[in-house]
Amino acid sequence: MREQLIHNLRAAYARLWVRVKGGNREPQWLIAEMIIPILTLSAYIYMYKTLEAPPEFTGFVIIGGTMIAFWSNVLWNMSAQFYWEKETGNLEIYFVTPISRMAILLGMALGGIVNTTLRATAIMVAGILVFQVPLVINEPFTALLMFFLTITALYALGMLFASLFLMYGREAWHTANLLQEPVHFLSGSYFPKSLMPDMVQLVASLIPLTFGLDGIRQIVILGKGFSDVWIHLVALTVFIIILLPLAKFALDYMENLGKKEGRLTLRWQ
Amino acid sequence: MKALDQVSISIEQGEIFGLLGPNGAGKTTLIKILSTLLLPTSGEAYVGGFNVVKESNKVRRVISLVSGGETPGYGILSVRENLWFFSQLYGLSSSKAKEEITRLTKDLDLGEYANTRMSKLSTGYKQRLNFARGLLNNPKILFLDEPTLGLDVLTSKKLRGYIVDWAKREMKGTVLLTTHYMAEADEMCDRVAIIDRGKILVCDSPLKLKEDLKENVIMKVEVSSVQADFGFMDKLEGVVGYSQTRSIQTDTTTLKVVVRDEKVFSKITSKLQEQKLKILSESKAEPTLEDVYISLVGRGFEEDAGATSA
DSSP: OHHHHHHHHHHHHHHHHHHHHHHHHOHHHHHHHHHHHHHHHHHHHHHHHHTTOOTHHHHHHHHHHHHHHHHHHIIIIIITHHHHHHHHTHHHHHHHSSSOHHHHHHHHHHHHHHHHHHHHHHHHHHHHHHHTOOOOOSOHHHHHHHHHHHHHHHHHHHHHHHHHGGGOSTHHHHHHHHHHHHHHHHTTTTSOGGGSOHHHHHHHTTSHHHHHHHHHHHHHTSOOOHHHHHHHHHHHHHHHHHHHHHHHHHHHHHHHHHHHHTOSSOOOO | OOSSOSOOOOOOTTOEEEEEOOTTSSHHHHHHHHTTSSOOSSSOOEETTEETTTTHHHHHHHEEEEETTOOOSOTTSBHHHHHHHHHHHTTOOHHHHHHHHHHHHHHTTOGGGTTSBGGGSOHHHHHHHHHHHHHTTOOSEEEEESTTTTOOHHHHHHHHHHHHIIIIISOOOEEEEEESOHHHHHHHOSEEEEEETTEEEEEEOHHHHHHTTTTSEEEEEEEEOTTOOOGGGGTSTTEEEEEEEEETTTTEEEEEEEESSHHHHHHHHHHHHHTTOOEEEEEEOOOOHHHHHHHHHSBOGGGGTTSOOO
C-alpha cells in the first residue's frame, strides 16, 4: 500500500516535472502567454476608463484576466490533454504502466498550476503597476484560502473533463472551444457578475470560477473579509468534494468503456 | 465481424514468439488484449500467470509494450529526460533510473543523443528511444507490435539483434512479436503463429513450418506487363496458392506459386504464354514463411489490400 502510494506520487511528480520543464523551455511561449492576456485586459481597462466606469472596475478586470489564465490552462492543458496524449502514443504507455491514472491527472494539474501561477502573477503585477490599481487586502489568509480553493475546484473540474474527453477525438478540441468564451462571459471575467440578470447569475453559479473570481475581487479590491465571503468558500469546498470523486469515477468508467469499444488508443478520429 | 476468433496460444517463458499475418489479421488486437489495453468480448487470457481482465495491474507490473511507428514521449524533452519520465511511471528510484538510462542509451547507440530533444531525432533514433523506454522496467514479458515498421534496414537489424540478445543471451524475458515482415519472424522467433482474419492457422517453429512445405514445389516467375491476369490459377488443379508482386517501374509482375508438383507449373507457363505474356525468368525457390502463408490461405499478404488494420 505504502509502496504503491510512493510509486503513484513519483509518477505524479514526473508528470508535473514534464509540464513545468516543457512549458518553460520555449521563451516564445512564455512571453506570448503573458503578453496576450495583458493586451486583452488593457483593452477592457481603456474601455471602462473611456466610459468613466468606477475605478474598482480596473482592479476587477486585472483579477479577471489573471484568473482566466487558469481557466484557459484547465481547458487546453487539462481537459483536452488526453486527446493529445492519445495522438502522440503516450496515452497507450500510461495505460500499460502500473500507475493510477489519477496520478497522471494530478501531475498534469499540479504542473499546470505551477506554470499558470508564474504567468498569472506576472500578468497581475504588470497590470497593477501599469494601471496603478490599489489593493485593499485586510485578510491575506482569507485571500490565500480563496485562491487555493478556487484553483483546486477549477483543476478538479479539469480532471473531470479530462476523464470525459478520454475517448474523444477531435470533439475534445471543439468542446474545449465551446466552453472557453461562455465561461469567460458567465463568470464575469471582465465585469462584475452582479451586472448580469438573475437567471444568468444562477447559471453562472454552476461554474467554480464565478465564485472564486467574485470572492477574490471582494477580498483584494474591495477589502472585504471572511464574514462577507464565507458562502463563496463553502461553495468552492462543495465543488471540490463533488468534482474530485466524480473525476475518479468518470476516469474509471471511461477507461473501461474505452477498452470495451477499442477506442482508448484509436487515433485520428 | 470478429477481430479474433477462437484464438488459443501458449507461450513459454524465455521464448520469442511471433504472430505473423497481414494487416487486419488481428495481431494488434491480440497484443492490445494481452497488454490490458482492450477487453476481450469472450474467453480468458493470462500474462505472467495473471488474468488480463481481473488482475490487470499485476499484468502491467511485468510487461512492457513497444509499438512500431510510434513516438511516445515529449518532443520538447531530451532523450534522457524522456527516459527519466518513463522510469518514474515504473517507480524506479533515481539511482536505478540513472543506471538503466545510461546502460540503455549506450546499448542502443543513443549515448551521443542523450541530451538531444526528441523532436530532433530521426525516425530510427526515435524508435531506439522507444525500445529503451520499453526496456526500462526490465519487463518479464515484452510485447513488440510491428517494432521495425518504417525503419531502415540497418536500424531494423540492430534492434532485432538487440532483442534477440536481450531475450536469449541475457535470458531476461519472453517476447511476443507481431509483424508482417516474414524475414523478421524467421530471423527472431523460436515459434511463429500465422494469423489470418482473426484465426490462428498454424503454429510451430519457422523451420518446421517451412519443412512441412517441402512436399510442394515453389516456383518464382517474372512476366512482362503489370496487367497480367492470374485468375485462371484459382481454378487450376494442383495450385496450392500464389502471390503476385507488380512493379510499375519495370512493367513486370513477379509471381510466386506453390504447386503440388512441377507438372502443374508447366500448365501455368502454357496459360501465361496463351496470354501473350513474356516469361522473363523462372526459378525454383526455397520455402519461406510467406510460402507457408500462401499454402494456407491461397494468397500472399499483398492480396489483402481490402483488409483494414486491426
